[in-house]
Amino acid sequence: MVAEPEVLASAEKPAILSLNAYGAEVRFECDDPEFTRWLHFLVPAARFEPLAWTNAPVRSTVFQISVDRVNKKREREHRVTRNGELVFENHSLSRMQWFLERCLLREAALGLETPYSLVHAAAAEKDGVGILLPASSKSGKSTLVAALALSGFTYYSDEVGIMTESQKLLPYPKAITLKPGGWDTILRTFPSSRERMYKRPNGNTFRHLMAPIFQPPTDLSSAVDIKLVILPKYKEGRSAKVKPIEKAQAMRQFARRSMNWKRLGPEGFMILSNVLQAAECYRLYTNDLHESVALVKDLVAQHKPQTSAAAG
Amino acid sequence: MVFEYRESSRTGSSKADSASPPNHLKGDVLLAPTDRFMPTTLEGGVVAFDIPKDQVFILNEQASVVFNLTDGSRTVDQVIQDVAIVYEMDAEEVRADVLEALNNFIEHKMLEAKS
Incomplete structure (x- = not known):
């Protein structure tokens, strides 16, 4: 059986999408539930169930995503932090999409035990x-x-x-x-x-x-x-x-x-x-x-x- | 005959290191592959991984023939003779091209003189 990704959202707290990427656990927390739902479609968690050979300890990484944040210059921008550290800041949602895809790929690949x-x-x-x-x-x-x-x-x-x-x-x-x-x-x-x-x-x-x-x-x-x-x-x-x-x-x-x-x-x-x-x-x-x-x-x-x- | 190097650059410059290559190779010198490269033969030619530079060199068929003959057991003159046999030509017809290829291999540190 494949598990459905967990997507939680409410008016009070950010939407959360938890994914298993081979031996890695990746958690996206976003202040825009709509964007999280879209991310859910983009990287369906069900396809990344841990495989039998990935017995390494599960590593957990949290990405916090901020969509349409207005900066000091009154420009709209999007931000990603990884375990609290700023790793992406740009005006383009498309670039953030690409960046998040690469983040998940990196985590998934690191979770593989085989070269x-x-x-x-x-x-x-x-x-x-x-x-x-x-x-x-x-x-x-x-x-x-x-x-x-x-x-x-x-x-x-x-x-x-x-x-x-x-x-x-x-x-x-x-x-x-x-x-x-x-x-x-x-x-x-x-x-x-x-x-x-x-x-x-x-x-x-x-x-x-x-x-x-x-x-x-x-x-x-x-x-x-x-x-x-x-x-x-x-x-x-x-x-x-x-x-x-x-x-x-x-x-x-x-x-x-x-x-x-x-x-x-x-x-x-x-x-x-x-x-x-x-x-x-x-x-x-x-x-x-x-x-x-x-x-x-x-x-x-x-x-x-x-x-x-x-x-x- | 064309001895071609095609380089798939991943990082750094495609230029050879600063050590100057010999302008003239003596016929009795034994040449052998260096430890710097990891060569493997695929259909269509030799591909060699330059370990310190993270680069791949892809040799065409003719350059691959020359490289594979320089295994440390042949002198420069013997390599020229054997290339001529492979292509059914006279040694003097292939000499200049083979020397150019060997000098290029040395320049890129794929080959070195064996003492």
Whole structure:
């Protein structure tokens, strides 16, 4: 069973959202209950239930969030303190959203006991094939992974690929953040996704897509192997096309998109190298989402593990 | 023949350290990889992690051939000969390019003369 996040709010006290992020307990306290509810949609706690292998003592971190605070210059600003220390101050709610996402990711990653590497990537799974989609912003990776999630793939992340030293892929399934072009395309291609689309009240131009719930792996051995590394690139006016690329070329993308490279050093390099040794690498030019999904399904069919009956 | 380095910079400058590289490599010098790099061979070429600089060097296929031949057992002249055999060319045809590649490896502290 997965637990529902605890959201408490009243006129007297700040709204509180408690999340379990692998081995970490993260508590967001906000003076704006509406913002907390939105945060709840953005980072659904149910997807981050502690996994069996995270036996480390639970670390608890409290973030206090102040929305629309008026400073001495009479400017509206938003603030975040972490365990009482000011860690964010900005006028942009979108930047605070991004910052809070990163805070949760950091806490979640620190809660993992196994060595791991983080890469800026979307991620999904189908038929036992772990798929990593490393790419820069505006490459269409969130739109592509949303299309995959709405086409029967298991959604893992639109933001970060968590890779272990045994080439396993771990989920970080926050709500999918779609820019205007992205959510427009998704709604056009998958009209029924409208009921899963969420926009923050008084919010920015982004929308968030709730991917279908799934059961996360219960231990490391049951986590999915990374078998496909696909570099997506949005090309307007072109048919979707996939072509194999050399693994050394994919390493270039990994190195550019790594999020904890400096901290891990050689260990992180070896994780990335081992992932690439074990996976096949492709470039996917994406435009029409149905075509792109069909191409990824073809790749999965080529690389899915043989069942024992089929193997026998 | 092009011996290309492509560097994926994570931190710091992509320039080599200030130690000046040798302008001329003698043919009887034995070259070997330094401890500073962690190289691994992937499909498409060697990728090498520069441990102190947190950088990755991605070598193209030709540069990878040269790097893999400099394992401490071959002299510079033997490396040139073996590269020529790999590409079915004369040693003199590949000499300048191989020397340039070796000097670049030394400049970036990927290789050092073995005493």
